[in-house]
Amino acid sequence: MSSTDNLYGVEAWAGYLGEKSLPVRASTLVRLKRALSDDRTTLAQLAHQVRMDPVLSLHVTRQAQIIHEAKGSSVTSVDHAIASLGFGQIETLANELDTIKIHPHSVAQRSFFRSIAASNHASVQAADWVHHKQLPYAEEARLAALFYGLVHWMLWLYAPLHKHKFAIAVIENGESPVDAERRIFGGTTQEIGKALADRWKLTELTVQALDHETSPSLSLLKQLHLRALKDPRLEEDDLRQLNHLIQQHYFPVKLANWMALNVSRGWDHNRAHRTFDIISDYLDLPLPETMARLHRNCAVAARGYHVPGIMTPAAELILLPGAGRLPHRLSDHELKAYSSRFPEPVTPPPLASSATQVPLVEDQFDEPELLNPYIYNQVLRRFQNGYELYTKASHILHGLLQGIHGGIGLERAMLLLVNTQAQTLRAARAIGVSQDDPMAHLEIDLRQARLFTRLIEKPTLLQIGEANRSLIHASLPERNQGWFGQNDALIMSIFRGKTPVALIYADRQGANTPLLEFHQQHFRELCQAAGHALKQVGAGE
Numbered sequence: 001m002s003s004t005d006n007l008y009g010v011e012a013w014a015g016y017l018g019e020k021s022l023p024v025r026a027s028t029l030v031r032l033k034r035a036l037s038d039d040r041t042t043l044a045q046l047a048h049q050v051r052m053d054p055v056l057s058l059h060v061t062r063q064a065q066i067i068h069e070a071k072g073s074s075v076t077s078v079d080h081a082i083a084s085l086g087f088g089q090i091e092t093l094a095n096e097l098d099t100i101k102i103h104p105h106s107v108a109q110r111s112f113f114r115s116i117a118a119s120n121h122a123s124v125q126a127a128d129w130v131h132h133k134q135l136p137y138a139e140e141a142r143l144a145a146l147f148y149g150l151v152h153w154m155l156w157l158y159a160p161l162h163k164h165k166f167a168i169a170v171i172e173n174g175e176s177p178v179d180a181e182r183r184i185f186g187g188t189t190q191e192i193g194k195a196l197a198d199r200w201k202l203t204e205l206t207v208q209a210l211d212h213e214t215s216p217s218l219s220l221l222k223q224l225h226l227r228a229l230k231d232p233r234l235e236e237d238d239l240r241q242l243n244h245l246i247q248q249h250y251f252p253v254k255l256a257n258w259m260a261l262n263v264s265r266g267w268d269h270n271r272a273h274r275t276f277d278i279i280s281d282y283l284d285l286p287l288p289e290t291m292a293r294l295h296r297n298c299a300v301a302a303r304g305y306h307v308p309g310i311m312t313p314a315a316e317l318i319l320l321p322g323a324g325r326l327p328h329r330l331s332d333h334e335l336k337a338y339s340s341r342f343p344e345p346v347t348p349p350p351l352a353s354s355a356t357q358v359p360l361v362e363d364q365f366d367e368p369e370l371l372n373p374y375i376y377n378q379v380l381r382r383f384q385n386g387y388e389l390y391t392k393a394s395h396i397l398h399g400l401l402q403g404i405h406g407g408i409g410l411e412r413a414m415l416l417l418v419n420t421q422a423q424t425l426r427a428a429r430a431i432g433v434s435q436d437d438p439m440a441h442l443e444i445d446l447r448q449a450r451l452f453t454r455l456i457e458k459p460t461l462l463q464i465g466e467a468n469r470s471l472i473h474a475s476l477p478e479r480n481q482g483w484f485g486q487n488d489a490l491i492m493s494i495f496r497g498k499t500p501v502a503l504i505y506a507d508r509q510g511a512n513t514p515l516l517e518f519h520q521q522h523f524r525e526l527c528q529a530a531g532h533a534l535k536q537v538g539a540g541e
Contacts, residue, residue: 006346007159010187014195016343017154023100025307028053036091046090047082052304054116054123054146055153060085061143063093065201074204077139104309107330108160108338113307115156118260119149121313124301125294126256132283132293137205137249144205144253149260151193160330160338165345167328174514183348190215209250216245222371222409225274228281233372233406246282255279259294260313267317270411369518371409376522379403383529386536393534397494397502398429400530405431408522410490410506414439418456418493418500423447425503432509448477455493456500459531461524464489465514488515492527496534 007016035041035049050056057078064081068074075081082090103109127142155163162184169180181188194210208214216224220241226234227242234242245251259279262272280290295317302314330338370376379399382390390396397415404413412432416425427442434440446453451472455462464472465488489507493500504527508515 007162007343008186008346008348010191010195013159013185013187013192014199017151017158017192017196018199020154020158021098022055022058022153022157023098024055024059025053026099026101028056029094029097029099032056032094036087036094043082043087044079046087047079050082051078054120054305057143057146058150059093059097060090061147061203062200063089065203069201075143076137076203077143079139102307102309105331106334107327108156108163108334110310111160111163111328112153112156113310115149115152117301117305117307117310117312118264119146119153119257120305121298121301122146122148122253122256122260124304125259125297126252128293128297129252129256129279129283140203140205141249141252143203144209144250145256147197147202147206148193148209148253148257150202151189151196154196155189159343160334161342162345164328164330164335171328184345186348188212205249205253209253214248214250215254219369219373220245224278224281226372228277233375252282255282263298263313263316266319370407370522372407376403376407376526379407380526380529383526383533386533390533390537393496393501393537396530396533396537397504400494400504400526401429401431403526404504404506404523408506408519408526410519410523411508412506414442414505416442416444416503416505418502420456420500425449425452428502445477449475451475452503455491455503459493459495459528461490461492461520461527463515463520464491490515490520490523492524494527494534495531501534 007013032046032049035046050060060078061075061081064075064084067084075084085093100109102113123142123146126145127138130138130141166177166180166184169175169184170177178188185192190210190212194207194212197207197210223234223238223242224245227239255275255278259272259275262269262275266272276287276291276294279294280287283290283293285293298317299314302312306312379402382399383396390399401413401415404410412430414430414433415428417428418425423446425442425444425446427440430440444452446456451462454460462472487507487509489505491503491505494502494504504523506523508519
């Protein structure tokens with residue numbers, strides 16, 4: 001297949017990438033050949049040198065895997081691969097490898113090396129976790145975690161125009177990574193990676209970890225987080241299923257790569273913190289001890305694989321939140337040069353995106369889905385059908401907060417009671433808001449806040465986002481202008497009949513993601529149902 005052929009779909013990409021070979025850094029190959037020419041070099045010394053370069057590790061492992069496949073076995077470590085090949089075959093391989101020199105001003109090349117560094121980081125973490133749990137497959141997990149992200153190495157090197165388009169769609173336009181991958185590649189990169197691993201006969205654990213069949217659903221991922229938080233709402237069957245998942249050999253491989261992906265968005269990112277909680281639970285260590293271990297492994301990974309000019313995970317760890325990172329747009333010079341060398345993104349054919357496709361597991365936290373459908377549906381049914389324990393308005397309003405926070409999954413939910421006589425709004429109850437936060441003690445004079453006056457004229461939903469945030473801030477009294485922060489938020493007025501009772505406020509503080517139509521619809525549904533329930537109970541708190 002030529003580089004100008006249109007590429008779309010998992011099999012097409014696996015065929016195109018499967019014919020390519022990854023070049024090794026010139027400096028790495030020079031050191032390897034020097035070691036091979038030295039009669040004093042041992043196989044153990046060779047293995048140490050090979051482990052220092054992920055691409056060289058890939059070539060050696062693939063070559064050894066050919067031998068093991070014929071015997072019905074599998075390579076379990078770089079040391080195992082080196083011992084299987086011996087000096088002669090390694091020397092032959094070294095003479096056949098192509099090299100690559102670093103071009104520090106190339107965004108595509110820097111992204112290529114950065115993706116390798118991220119995979120190396122995941123491999124160091126996975127091996128350490130398995131070793132900590134005293135399980136016998138630490139080196140096998142290291143290899144599988146290293147090759148899990150191989151498809152991204154290949155795509156940055158051989159399809160930079162597609163990766164450029166994907167980065168713009170996700171980073172600049174806010175598109176779901178899964179949707180963007182399906183639209184641009186015709187499948188998820190995890191599916192392409194699995195197909196490539198099959199074609200290249202990579203280790204069994206690598207293929208198993210990349211298989212969507214082993215990927216937990218979004219609900220299961222969120223239950224993993226609830227398990228880490230020792231949430232009492234998890235039932236025995238849920239815990240049994242989660243225990244089965246974390247005992248699988250592929251679990252630390254996936255978990256390490258989720259972490260490597262999430263911290264690439266920032267060590268302070270909310271998704272990264274959720275992943276840290278799950279890792280802490282997996283290691284059965286307190287969170288501070290877990291974080292110290294993760295940071296130590298991060299530094300080990302950065303020292304073990306260093307590329308001049310490339311931001312490593314350890315370097316990103318010490319950056320302040322919001323600090324600049326690697327550019328994601330190719331330069332005009334690169335775009336012009338690559339247009340004749342690599343495939344151009346194509347318009348998706350009709351019906352190319354199938355509803356049966358499985359989401360990319362690394363970004364499943366981005367897929368809109370209820371945090372806990374059981375809680376959401378339980379609260380909704382109680383509002384709609386009545387509930388014997390809802391005897392006062394306060395019971396219903398408290399249930400509403402629980403449904404918004406625990407069911408929909410909005411990080412903060414707050415009840416502001418309306419006092420029509422005093423013309424005030426007062427924060428009465430909140431979930432996810434610290435008592436140290438001024439928001440917890442908020443009081444608004446409705447005579448000075450026309451925005452909220454309009455909200456209590458009739459049941460109304462207001463969504464605060466990038467487009468209207470500054471206008472809404474400006475409409476508030478000066479002392480209240482900072483209480484929204486920079487978060488997307490939802491506010492809805494709750495009525496009992498024709499009387500305004502409260503405003504419900506909810507946001508995703510810390511999630512660093514916009515609120516979607518999905519959140520708005522479910523928030524509205526719960527609030528409207530709460531209004532219906534209020535009509536059925538007596539007045540008063």
